[in-house]
Amino acid sequence: AQTVTQSQPEMSVQEAETVTLSCTYDTSESDYYLFWYKQPPSRQMILVIRQEAYKQQNATENRFSVNFQKAAKSFSLKISDSQLGDAAMYFCAYSRYSGGGADGLTFGKGTHLIIQP
Amino acid sequence: EAQVTQNPRYLITVTGKKLTVTCSQNMNHEYMSWYRQDPGLGLRQIYYSMNVEATDKGDVPEGYKVSRKEKRNFPLILESPSPNQTSLYFCASRSGGRGNQPQHFGDGTRLSIL
Numbered sequence: 001a002q003t004v005t006q007s008q009p010e011m012s013v014q015e016a017e018t019v020t021l022s023c024t025y026d027t028s029e030s031d032y033y034l035f036w037y038k039q040p041p042s043r044q045m046i047l048v049i050r051q052e053a054y055k056q057q058n059a060t061e062n063r064f065s066v067n068f069q070k071a072a073k074s075f076s077l078k079i080s081d082s083q084l085g086d087a088a089m090y091f092c093a094y095s096r097y098s099g100g101g102a103d104g105l106t107f108g109k110g111t112h113l114i115i116q117p
Numbered sequence: 118e119a120q121v122t123q124n125p126r127y128l129i130t131v132t133g134k135k136l137t138v139t140c141s142q143n144m145n146h147e148y149m150s151w152y153r154q155d156p157g158l159g160l161r162q163i164y165y166s167m168n169v170e171a172t173d174k175g176d177v178p179e180g181y182k183v184s185r186k187e188k189r190n191f192p193l194i195l196e197s198p199s200p201n202q203t204s205l206y207f208c209a210s211r212s213g214g215r216g217n218q219p220q221h222f223g224d225g226t227r228l229s230i231l
Contacts, residue, residue: 033215050219104175105150105209107159109158
């Protein structure tokens with residue numbers, strides 16, 4: 001079974017600075033998908049960014065980018081120019097899809113991101 | 118508006134009293150899942166469904182049942198709730214195809230079992 005590990009329970013950053021959230025995963029698959037979700041205090045689960053393992057290029061969405069290292073099974077999230085609205089719990093997730101078998105996501109335990117004004 | 122709707126949003130009930138949390142999506146998605154979220158544990162999958170009449174267990178299925186009689190609905194049933202099922206529950210759906218399609222989540226249901 002796949003596992004996802006987020007080793008930073010909490011991170012704090014000054015507004016406008018850059019912060020990187022770590023995520024590692026374990027899988028024996030060669031083709032898979034990874035996601036970062038944001039959960040603000042409202043509890044909504046909001047997709048931040050996704051990465052397909054067969055793509056070598058790191059995904060980017062505005063101020064959010066990933067550093068995907070397939071060999072190291074690492075998938076970190078970089079947030080540039082941090083804003084107060086970025087304060088939330090961030091979850092790294094691995095897609096369990098297996099071509100007709102399992103589905104859904106395996107989540108890490110989350111990183112609570114605090115933005116200092 | 119594309120959405121996943123869960124009801125109720127909050128429920129306080131007692132041990133042993135059967136309850137159902139409904140989930141409905143209006144995006145014609147094939148795949149649906151239920152997760153529970155507990156402090157320090159992240160979200161864990163309870164059950165998933167690949168289409169009508171096709172469901173299977175996730176990581177923490179004990180004490181739960183599901184059904185998928187219609188494509189849009191995927192209710193979560195607690196036949197005899199216990200205090201250890203007190204949690205925040207999320208329903209999610211995604212379109213078919215490969216696993217790169219993101220999950221769309223409902224707003225969550227906070228269950229308290231006394």
